[in-house]
Amino acid sequence: MDRLEGSKQQTPLELAYLGGLKTIWANHVFSPIAKLSTFKEGRKDIERAILMDPKNPELRFIRLSIQKNAPSFLGYKSNIAEDRRFIQANWGAFSPDVPMADVKALLD
Template identity: 40%
Template sequence: MTPYLLIGFLLFSIGAKQAATLDDLRAKYRTATTNATVCKQQLSKVKAIRTPDPLQQAYIGAYFAVWAKHADAPLTKLNSFKRGKKDLEEAVRRDKDNPEIRFLRLTIQYHAPRMLRYKDNIRADCAFIIKHYQEISPLQLKDNIKAFLLSTDLLTKEQRKTL
């Protein structure tokens, strides 16, 4: 019986650690867009995730894409963005009905320079997020989504009132 308790405890610990990591990734995502140090720290954390689920993979992609903004060398910027785009698209492919994944892709596409040609899903992702907005949790994520959407030109006046 003792080995089963040990295995159960280890599995619980791993699950709790992943949840804490996800909370951390959510909490610092907004700051990482303007703070290179925070972005670099978060990038180190996401690089350590060995077998990411779709949501973790979306955060990996988002942090790589955001890092492109902070990197100095043009080739580093491009490679980081490409890696981020690849991970984001794979995450969406794996779980297209997850509003958080679609939100992460929306933030990257909205701020991506036009020359990178990564803006194809902005309207669809925004519509999907608005449709599922009331179902989104935790509250911190919902607040991040609301703050982002209100800072853009993507919403109608009616949509702004309902958020």
């Protein structure tokens, strides 16, 4: 996490992965207030990354995976259908580094 946070100019992809890491890390934070704060910080990073590069399907994949697995009470589920459609429409635009079996599994 330090490497992602430490870079002065983060790419949208770095920012999205940092946001995803923070949302997952929130599960391991002890204080309920800190859990929520950490999750919200990660959510903000993901959304900012998508604003910076809205046509990147990998960013949408990150957001979709977080939203599908986030508890409902956090209110972070509003882009699931949109991201699913976007990913399906832009299937061929993924980087070769992305494990497409994981993307397919998320869409099923």
